[in-house]
Amino acid sequence: KQEVTQIPAALSVPEGENLVLNCSFTDSAIYNLQWFRQDPGKGLTSLLLIQSSQREQTSGRLNASLDKSSGRSTLYIAASQPGDSATYLCAVRFFSGGYNKLIFGAGTRLAVHP
Amino acid sequence: EADIYQTPRYLVIGTGKKITLECSQTMGHDKMYWYQQDPGMELHLIHYSYGVNSTEKGDLSSESTVSRIRTEHFPLTLESARPSHTSQYLCASSAPGLAGGMTGELFFGEGSRLTVL
Numbered sequence: 001k002q003e004v005t006q007i008p009a010a011l012s013v014p015e016g017e018n019l020v021l022n023c024s025f026t027d028s029a030i031y032n033l034q035w036f037r038q039d040p041g042k043g044l045t046s047l048l049l050i051q052s053s054q055r056e057q058t059s060g061r062l063n064a065s066l067d068k069s070s071g072r073s074t075l076y077i078a079a080s081q082p083g084d085s086a087t088y089l090c091a092v093r094f095f096s097g098g099y100n101k102l103i104f105g106a107g108t109r110l111a112v113h114p
Numbered sequence: 115e116a117d118i119y120q121t122p123r124y125l126v127i128g129t130g131k132k133i134t135l136e137c138s139q140t141m142g143h144d145k146m147y148w149y150q151q152d153p154g155m156e157l158h159l160i161h162y163s164y165g166v167n168s169t170e171k172g173d174l175s176s177e178s179t180v181s182r183i184r185t186e187h188f189p190l191t192l193e194s195a196r197p198s199h200t201s202q203y204l205c206a207s208s209a210p211g212l213a214g215g216m217t218g219e220l221f222f223g224e225g226s227r228l229t230v231l
Contacts, residue, residue, distance in 0.1 A: 034220060043120075043204055043222040089157075091220065102220070104157050 002027045002094045006105035013112055019077040021108045023090030028068045031093040031100050035064050035075050038087045038107070047088075048075070080112045117141050120205050120223035127195055128231050135190045135226045137205035146188040147220075148172070148180060149204040157204065163188055195230045202227045 003026045013019060023033070032051050036044040048057045048064040050073065056065040063076040077084060090105040118139040127133055139146065148161040149172075159172030163182040177199070178192050188207075192199055204225045209218040 032218070036222075041202070041225070041227065043224045044206075046219060046221060049219045102159075106156050 002092075002096070002101065002103055004090060004092050004103045004105040006088075006090055006108050008108060009106065010109040011111070013080060013110075015080060015082060015112055015114050017080050017112075019080050019110070021075040021077070021088050021090075021110070023073040023075070023092075023105055025071045025073075025092045025094075025103075027094055028071055029095045030068060031095060033064075033066055033073050033093070034091045035062075035073075036089040036091065038089060040087075044089060080110075082112050082114055084112050085110055118205065118207055118221050118223045120203075120226050122226060123224060124227050124229075126229045126231065129194075129196055131195050131230075133192050133195055133228070135203050135205075135228070137188045137190070137223060138186050139188075139207045139221070140186060141207060141209070141221070142185065143207035143209060143221075144185065145208045146182070147206040147208070148178075148188070148190050149206065150174060150176065151202045151204060151225075153202070161190065195228075197230045200228060200230050 005024045007022045030052050034049045035047040037047055038044045050057050050066045061078040066073045087107040087109045089107045093100050093102045121136045144165045146163045149157040150160050151157045158174035160174050160176040161180040163169045169180050178190050180190050202225050205223045206220050208220045
């Protein structure tokens with residue numbers, strides 16, 4: 001069964017820390033993996049998209065890595081700020097019988113306090 | 115920045131009313147989706163479309179219906195709203211993927227928060 005797990009479920013850190021959020025998936029036959037941010041009551045904002053042939057993507061203070069063989073992706077946030085407080089979701093698009101199926105993790109709820 | 119819009123953002127209605135949640139995108143994406151999300155909970159796919167006149171039910175059973183008459187427009191309708199329909203509804207579209215027509219990056223609207231009294 002294709003599943004996506006995010007650990008930890010919640011994280012509270014002081015401002016300025018470097019953070020690592022984890023996403024693991026059960027099947028290495030993936031098409032791509034996408035990291036999102038969701039603020040309370042809002043939609044999802046795309047942060048980074050990693051194709052299956054790529055190892056990492058970077059955008060500003062964010063860096064996402066992908067290791068298909070171990071079924072893992074990490075989202076690294078450098079020098080965290082209170083404005084980074086949100087829920088971070090990992091979504092994996094698996095190959096599934098000639099189609100592709102997108103599965104979301106449950107998210108990591110991040111709180112960065114001043 | 116994604117060009118996908120949902121209206122209304124918030125809606126409070128009484129039981130039994132018919133409602134339509136609007137979703138439009140200006141990116142020319144063929145693939146569009148509706149997700150349902152309760153506060154603090156996971157997203158569940160309720161409908162998707164791979165193009166005009168194509169609609170499919172998602173993983174979570176829903177009493178809502180959708181239509182896709184134009185590429186840019188993917189409205190969701192509840193014929194008779196009930197309190198159990200209270201939730202946030204998120205619309206998304208996906209860009210074309212790499213060679214082979216697979217699916218690329220997913221973009222979301224701001225969501226429509228529905229409360230049925």
